[in-house]
Each structure stands twice: as C-alpha cells, then as structure tokens.
Amino acid sequence: MSRFLSARLQALAPYVPGEQPKVKLIKLNTNESPFPPAPGVKEAVAEAADSLQLYNDLSAAKLIKLLAETYGLQDNQITVSNGSDEILAFAFQAFGGSGLAFPDITYGFYPVWAELYGLDAKIIPLTEDFSIDISDYQGNDRCIVIANPNAPTGKALPLSAIQEIAEKNPDQVVIVDEAYVDFGADSALALLPEYDNVLVIRTFSKSRQLAGARLGFAMGSATLIDDLNRVRFSFHPYNVNTLTQAAGAAALMQPDYFEACRSAIMETREWTAQQLLSLGFTVLDSKTNFLFASAPGISGAAYQKALRERNILVRYFDMPRTKNFTRITIGTKAQMEALIQATKEILP
Numbered sequence: 001m002s003r004f005l006s007a008r009l010q011a012l013a014p015y016v017p018g019e020q021p022k023v024k025l026i027k028l029n030t031n032e033s034p035f036p037p038a039p040g041v042k043e044a045v046a047e048a049a050d051s052l053q054l055y056n057d058l059s060a061a062k063l064i065k066l067l068a069e070t071y072g073l074q075d076n077q078i079t080v081s082n083g084s085d086e087i088l089a090f091a092f093q094a095f096g097g098s099g100l101a102f103p104d105i106t107y108g109f110y111p112v113w114a115e116l117y118g119l120d121a122k123i124i125p126l127t128e129d130f131s132i133d134i135s136d137y138q139g140n141d142r143c144i145v146i147a148n149p150n151a152p153t154g155k156a157l158p159l160s161a162i163q164e165i166a167e168k169n170p171d172q173v174v175i176v177d178e179a180y181v182d183f184g185a186d187s188a189l190a191l192l193p194e195y196d197n198v199l200v201i202r203t204f205s206k207s208r209q210l211a212g213a214r215l216g217f218a219m220g221s222a223t224l225i226d227d228l229n230r231v232r233f234s235f236h237p238y239n240v241n242t243l244t245q246a247a248g249a250a251a252l253m254q255p256d257y258f259e260a261c262r263s264a265i266m267e268t269r270e271w272t273a274q275q276l277l278s279l280g281f282t283v284l285d286s287k288t289n290f291l292f293a294s295a296p297g298i299s300g301a302a303y304q305k306a307l308r309e310r311n312i313l314v315r316y317f318d319m320p321r322t323k324n325f326t327r328i329t330i331g332t333k334a335q336m337e338a339l340i341q342a343t344k345e346i347l348p
C-alpha cells in the first residue's frame with residue numbers, strides 16, 4: 001500500500017479469486033465448464049481478429065439481437081458487460097444509493113463492491129440450513145441482491161419466492177444474479193413483463209464455456225437497462241471487446257451444444273452427489289454446476305488440502321458457518337471419478 005492510496009480504500013479487503021494453476025491439475029475450484037467452447041467459436045474469433053485495428057461495436061448490436069431472440073426480449077431490455085462482475089458493479093452503483101441487502105453467505109464480491117462504492121450493506125443471515133428466508137426481505141428500504149441459485153451453497157429459490165420479494169419491494173430494484181440458473185433453477189425472466197423492479201444478471205462463464213472471454217449481460221425493463229448504460233457510458237463504453245462479442249454470438253448460435261453440456265453437468269452432479277452421500281458426506285441440494293458438501297470427520301480446510309496433494313483443486317471458504325464445507329465444481333465424469341477415488345483415500 002503506498003502512502004497515496006485514498007483513505008477510503010485503505011481498509012478495503014479485495015475479493016480473493018480461486019487459484020488459477022499453471023500446471024495441469026483437476027480444476028474443480030472456480031466453477032468453469034470442463035468442456036471446450038462451442039463449435040464455431042474459434043473460427044468466429046479468428047475472423048473478428050481481422051478488424052482489431054478498429055474500435056469494437058459499442059452497441060454490441062449483433063450479440064444483443066441474438067440474446068434478445070434467445071430470451072424473448074426486446075433489444076433495449078438487454079445490455080452486455082466485461083463479465084457479469086462488471087454489470088453487477090454497475091448495478092450496485094446505479095441502484096444501491098439507499099443501501100443494499102444480501103445474505104451473509106453468498107457471492108463474495110457483493111460486500112467488496114458495497115465497500116468500494118461506499119454503499120451501506122445490510123447483511124442478512126441465511127437460515128440454519130443455508131436457505132434464504134424470504135420474510136427477511138419484505139418491505140426493505142434498500143436494493144436487494146439475491147444470487148439464485150446461491151453461491152457457494154448451490155441452493156435455489158423457486159420463482160414464487162423471487163416474485164414475492166419483488167412484490168413486497170416495489171420501490172426497490174431486486175437484482176437476481178443468475179450465474180448458475182442454467183443448471184436447473186427457475187429464472188426470474190418470467191417476472192419481467194409484470195415487475196419493472198426486477199433485474200436479471202447472467203454470465204457466459206459458467207454454462208456457456210466462455211469464462212476467459214469475460215462476457216456478462218443484464219436483462220430488465222428498458223428503463224433499468226438505460227440506467228445501467230448511463231453508468232457504463234460514464235466509465236467504459238467499449239467494455240465488451242470485438243473478440244468477446246464474436247465468441248458470445250457464435251456460442252449463442254449453438255443451442256444444441258449448450259443443452260448437451262449443461263445436461264451432462266447436471267447428470268454428473270447427481271452422480272457425484274450420490275457418491276458423496278454414500279461416503280457419509282452432507283451434500284446440499286444443488287441447482288448449480290457445483291456441490292457444497294461437508295466431509296465426515298475432517299474439516300473443509302483439511303479435505304481441500306488433502307485433495308490438493310492429489311492434484312485436485314476445490315474451494316474452501318474460511319468463515320465460521322462454512323468451515324466444514326467444501327465447494328466442488330462439477331467437471332467431466334472422469335474428473336469426478338478421480339475426485340471420488342481420492343476422497344476414499346482421504347477419509348479417516
């Protein structure tokens with residue numbers, strides 16, 4: 001820390017990303033897809049590279065049109081971003097003026113953005129079994145942020161619960177972070193025609209095989225999207241580069257590949273959950289591409305370390321309520337078989 005850093009940022013604890021190893025490990029720690037990008041992505045990126053001397057299309061017209069067709073919306077109900085982290089940060093700035101409310105156990109970036117932008121955060125504990133109690137979110141006087149399904153728990157709320165939160169907070173924006181929704185949860189997209197306060201945020205990182213391309217998007221009423229674009233145009237209008245726009249568009253043109261990848265991951269998730277249960281684990285019900293599980297007779301930290309020694313990376317969150325748990329990304333069937341084999345060796 002230099003002596004020049006703004007006083008306000010001196011106490012900021014930045015988000016700590018999962019390890020990105022340089023050697024070949026079985027990487028089950030940051031919820032990426034184990035499958036390669038969709039057919040056609042590589043060619044589309046190569047073709048787009050021919051025009052890299054020019055600035056990118058800041059309206060991302062082709063990509064937004066494809067997203068609008070995919071999700072049954074108008075073009076002006078969508079905006080895109082450099083990963084969904086960026087659009088979440090824009091949404092916090094745009095709608096968090098009177099503060100934010102989110103769970104104690106959720107995406108670790110939320111408290112960091114609140115701190116960075118000087119927004120007051122009301123942290124609401126999950127219930128004993130790691131659920132969101134929607135009665136905690138009624139009649140709030142602040143912007144609500146719900147990851148649905150939640151991370152790192154993997155648990156999802158039904159559409160009716162999100163609807164009730166939107167209904168009970170008509171004067172606040174309800175941000176629904178749907179990073180994992182493609183793995184079996186209900187989407188709040190169905191609420192958009194009726195609720196002008198619902199903002200849905202998605203990413204290409206988890207279910208569309210493009211984490212390294214950095215592409216996220218927001219969907220909501222045209223006026224909410226316009227607000228987000230105000231922030232975007234006050235910060236960095238060219239936020240989604242030419243190569244990423246091409247990669248995203250090409251991925252959207254392969255719906256069969258998308259379906260095949262997400263079904264394979266859901267199937268492997270169920271297989272892995274059964275295996276862990278039969279080994280005596282506690283496994284939360286997951287609607288994501290990961291499992292949040294507690295190993296019998298060994299702490300989350302020790303299990304993670306023992307797996308690391310066997311070249312398998314998983315994620316452990318060192319907080320009092322999660323210290324017995326480990327978050328395990330669902331990889332290929334072969335990777336999960338290796339995880340189960342290693343786990344049998346590790347368990348006391």
Ligand SMILES: *Cc1c(COP(=O)(O)O)cnc(C)c1O
Nearest residue numbers: 083084085107147179203205216
């Ligand atoms: C991974 C993740 C994101 C961020 O995704 P990017 O698009 O890669 O920035 C946002 N929210 C949650 C809950 C996530 O798990």
